[in-house]
Amino acid sequence: MQKFIQIGDGYGDIFEMEALIQYNHQRIKSGIYLHTEGRPSTFILVMAPVRGNFQALYTVFQGIPMTSKHKQKYKIINENLEKYNIQKVEMSTRDPDDFYAREQYFQYMLGVLRLNNLIPPLT
Template identity: 35%
Template sequence: MIQRFIELGEGYGDIYELCELARVNKDRIHQAFIFSSTKDNIRYFSIAIALKPVNTANFFPIYICREGIVETQQESKRLTTFKEALAELSIEPIKVDIKHSSIYVDVNLYYQYIIGILRLNHLIPPLQ
């Protein structure tokens, strides 16, 4: 099974797009994630949804808005919007602490790192 991240942007429009993807594909959602990382003592959040493969397709997409949400004293409107969309669908996102993407030379290595963490914790299916 091919497990691949599909990166959306980090703006409001991208967050709304991710939320709409979740609503339209509510029967396909395997899991939703809120990833948190730290860089220069600032906490960043990434949000993602993993979708089950379609029919016999061997493709397991994980849509992500990477590190576009910065922690502030009040919860970000972007994070709130994502949580509200998931609450409509009765889905509780899993929170995972990870390293910041700036540590990696290539974004593909970063995504391989996250896929490894998700597989080790049985949050996504193993390779077949």
């Protein structure tokens, strides 16, 4: 079972994500950026499954600005991914506003990530 876990608001999210990468880098499968045109990107930190096949997907939801002037969060995350040799994936997705609720968007993204073999299939 995969579960999206949203972390932080404002600048706190980047520091929490940085700590997750530094202290759990051996459990991390990949870092995934979900880009939507004209909006800040979403970042997902995919952890290895643990007991009972639970897999955490730590998320900074639409909190990574991609304008050339505001890419500091993007830079910090990428530096940490490179430091620990963690695979980085970038992809474009549908706008979360296309969905009635954020949970529906997350269900859609689980399907997209499974189809692209970025997370394991349901068992």
